[in-house]
Amino acid sequence: MQLEIRPDPAEVGRARRWARSRLAGSGIRDDETLAETLVLLVSELVTNAVVHTGCPAVLRLSLPGAVTEEATVRLEVDDTSDRAPVPRCVDGDETGGRGLALVDGLADRWGWSREGAGKRIWCELDRCAAGRREPAQVCDGGQVAYEGLAYEAV
Template structure:
């Protein structure tokens, strides 16, 4: 081999998909904190409108359920958001091993409709269990117009 040989060309790495994760206290204020974090991340990613509104509502329901499910089971709730393959995925982790249940709430009841909303709004949702709790996830399918856009590069003077 020549001493002037060049190293093999390296393929540029794919740009990382937008994602974020947070640990929040396992109390009622976590729902508002999770919504605020999601709102900030979606704004950075350039996601707005109906998609952002639906994502906030879904996340609120999932976090509220997690906090209620683990009232004495754990001190915190894990929240994550990720964009991949044309879907916005929301995940909420808690220390309870009780599975979420979709209720038939009566018209005059104040609670019990959260998972019904999740089921209607999400393009898919489910639960994953491990030895220390569960993760409830929901996904929103996204059209290209709503896809995250990279933040604009700062202008140089």
């Protein structure tokens, strides 16, 4: 399954809705941690493609044929930019720059590769691992701790 993305920030919301509709038909419930995490990852990777490349992109979602406790979901975003993704270290006051840190913290695996004139960024979520994740906890200062990682809730 794939969705073509225009280089327009409004496409991020459309990508999230598309991902939710695909999950609904797969047997993965909308209220599962896996679904919530996947939609957040779609949002981050599509935002990165739209904001940092200014190029069209393609979002792919690979769902297992039979959803079992060990099912793996794979998300890919291809774009035509040859610029490599670069994780950033940002101050607490910055309004952006945390996307790849979120992907790294939430996905079971992620990476990227050159594809033709562009690149592919991918991540995978294991259903059994997602079910074991500890829920987010709000810490002092408005930060959210998720599996030992802290993100500021804005």
